Amino acid sequence: MLELRTSKRTEIIDITDKVQEEVRKTGVRDGLAIIYTRHTTTAITINEGERGLMEDIEDVMCRLVPRGAGYKHDIMDDNADSHIRAILLGNSVVVPVSNGRLDLGTWQRVLFIELDGPRSNRRIVVKVIAT
Ligand code: ZN
Numbered sequence: 001m002l003e004l005r006t007s008k009r010t011e012i013i014d015i016t017d018k019v020q021e022e023v024r025k026t027g028v029r030d031g032l033a034i035i036y037t038r039h040t041t042t043a044i045t046i047n048e049g050e051r052g053l054m055e056d057i058e059d060v061m062c063r064l065v066p067r068g069a070g071y072k073h074d075i076m077d078d079n080a081d082s083h084i085r086a087i088l089l090g091n092s093v094v095v096p097v098s099n100g101r102l103d104l105g106t107w108q109r110v111l112f113i114e115l116d117g118p119r120s121n122r123r124i125v126v127k128v129i130a131t
Contacts, residue, residue, distance in 0.1 A: 001126070002019070002123070002124040003122065003124075004112060004122040004123075005120050005121070005122070007117065008117055008118060009115075009116065009118070010062075010113075010117070011117055011118075012054040012057060012114075013111065013113075014049040014111060014112075015112045016109045016110045019033065019126055020101065020102050022126040024100060026128040027100075028128045028129075029097070029130075030097060030099070031130040032094055032096060032128070033102060034092060034093075034126070034127045035093050035094075035095065035124060036092040036124065036125040036126075037125075038123045039122060040083055040086060041082035041083055041086050041114075041115045042086060042112065042114055042122060043086045043091060043112075044113070045090060046104070048107045048108070054111075057113075061088075061089075061115075069081070081115075082116035083115075089115075093110065095110065
């Protein structure tokens with residue numbers, strides 16, 4: 001289990017190195033790593049960790065799912081946009097593990113996306129299945 005503190009309402013955090021460390025601790029050489037966020041207003045994806053692209057992702061999410069656009073959930077929780085963005089981005093990824101390493105492409109990084117921060121205790125489950 002990884003624990004993260006986030007510092008902004010919307011924030012993309014590269015967790016690749018932390019996930020790799022969790023994989024290493026399991027001792028599994030070949031298998032599948034499942035990286036899963038336990039929250040309804042966060043997401044996990046794989047993409048390039050370039051700063052400009054991360055800002056682009058945030059901008060597009062804000063345009064696709066604007067905040068406060070008359071959502072019913074906002075009446076009780078004021079974060080419907082966060083939930084809907086999380087659904088669009090997805091809450092888990094599976095990455096092959098080869099020779100004890102996440103088998104990612106050159107530009108691929110595992111990205112955790114905070115959509116309703118800041119939060120002090122975001123939890124990400126990392127499970128590895130040997131194959
Ligand atoms: Zn809510």
